[in-house]
Amino acid sequence: MDKSNNHPDDELLAAYSAGSLPLSQALCISAHLEHCQSCGQKLQQLNHVGSELMQQLKPSKVSDELKNKLLGMLDSLPQDIAQEQPREIDSRVPRCLHQFIDKSYDDLDWKRVSADIHSAELCRDSNGARVELLKIKPGGSATTHTHMGDEYTVILEGSFSDESGLYGQGDFLVRDENDQHTPVATQDRECICLAVTEGPIQFTGFLHRLLNPFIRRGYA
Numbered sequence: 001m002d003k004s005n006n007h008p009d010d011e012l013l014a015a016y017s018a019g020s021l022p023l024s025q026a027l028c029i030s031a032h033l034e035h036c037q038s039c040g041q042k043l044q045q046l047n048h049v050g051s052e053l054m055q056q057l058k059p060s061k062v063s064d065e066l067k068n069k070l071l072g073m074l075d076s077l078p079q080d081i082a083q084e085q086p087r088e089i090d091s092r093v094p095r096c097l098h099q100f101i102d103k104s105y106d107d108l109d110w111k112r113v114s115a116d117i118h119s120a121e122l123c124r125d126s127n128g129a130r131v132e133l134l135k136i137k138p139g140g141s142a143t144t145h146t147h148m149g150d151e152y153t154v155i156l157e158g159s160f161s162d163e164s165g166l167y168g169q170g171d172f173l174v175r176d177e178n179d180q181h182t183p184v185a186t187q188d189r190e191c192i193c194l195a196v197t198e199g200p201i202q203f204t205g206f207l208h209r210l211l212n213p214f215i216r217r218g219y220a
């Protein structure tokens with residue numbers, strides 16, 4: 001049974017199936033799919049439609065030059081990919097994040113954001129979006145904030161609530177720049193989220209407004 005109640009919309013899933021999403025968003029969808037059977041089934045249907053459409057396309061002639069270039073690229077792929085030793089990775093880490101994490105969440109370079117939150121950046125997308133993990137201590141608050149672009153969040157461990165409801169493992173959330181919200185982790189355990197922000201986060205509390213210029217600099 002699916003644990004998650006919040007899912008990516010059909011448009012996002014279709015773009016994921018077509019391979020047209022930026023890496024940062026695709027990582028969030030992949031992480032959600034590891035917890036959600038119903039989106040997995042929907043994705044299979046979308047993939048099926050995509051392959052049917054491909055088959056209806058008329059084949060076009062490829063030049064010998066392009067064909068040779070492609071074959072050359074395949075030949076030059078590293079041969080040791082298949083021989084790489086399997087690593088023992090904490091089963092809590094989603095497969096789509098194995099490329100960033102050696103063994104467990106503990107290996108990451110966690111930086112203190114506030115008394116309640118630590119963050120570890122995983123990568124930057126080519127469009128500038130920041131992909132990071134956020135760890136909120138039990139009962140901790142992420143303070144009231146908005147952001148300059150969309151924010152994607154997938155809950156990997158624990159749960160949190162905000163003005164709109166309670167969210168648990170696997171839940172996929174998209175907030176746009178008009179959403180002002182205050183996530184608070186539940187008391188029982190820490191909460192770890194995968195978060196993608198397309199623009200700097202803006203804290204909207206009085207004291208935090210003073211901090212915003214410093215936070216914005218992080219995106220330069």
Ligand SMILES: [Zn+2]
Nearest residue numbers: 007008036039
């Ligand atoms: Zn889903």
